[in-house]
Amino acid sequence: MYRNDQWAHTDLGSPIALFASHSLSDLRHLQPILLMGGVHGDEPLGVHLAEKTLQMLQADAALPQPLLKAPWALIPCLNVDGYKKQTRVNGRGVDLNRNYPSTSWSPEHEKERYNPGPSPGSEAEIQAVVRFITEFKPRLIIHCHSWKPMVVCAGDPGRKDAERLSRSSGYEVVPEIGYPTPGSLSQFGWFDNKIPVICIEEADETAQAKVWPNFESGMREIFLDASPR
């Protein structure tokens, strides 16, 4: 297993950790599943879900004969500075899920919590993810949030995995979150690059101890499945 606690840094200099099933030179040819938590710093349930998924993958990798065959990369907490301060936005006041250099990126925003940044891809966190996507061409991207319970699936190739998470949690699969999200990962990943993107929204009020039971079987099925998406 690969681990780099200083894989990238935020604009404020905080390290962002990346874990992966293989060394990065091997991973380059494997089109891994990319999973991220902590895009929004005030959604700790998303960080928790990413960390529990990482623990599942690490435990499996330690088995004499690992069962979870899909190659993967995992960023437990992307918005390290926002997570420390418990803010949605990053250390520079930018909503990272509006800052992707998507064709849909727009400087318009009604509330500061949706600030898309001064220009598309202006933030170090997003530049790091975009570099990863460009270099590794993930077969599927999953990011973990909390708001209202749902599994948002952008891109038909991700549908099977979204249904797995839906069966596991009881949350509905929907094609969109219900309001426009210019410059989001769904926009950049699916609409611009044809990589399916699943956004897991745990319910804000869910007790932390319930989060992993909600998603464990779905995550296991996803990482058991070594097929391309």
Ligand SMILES: [Zn+2]
């Ligand atoms: Zn969020």
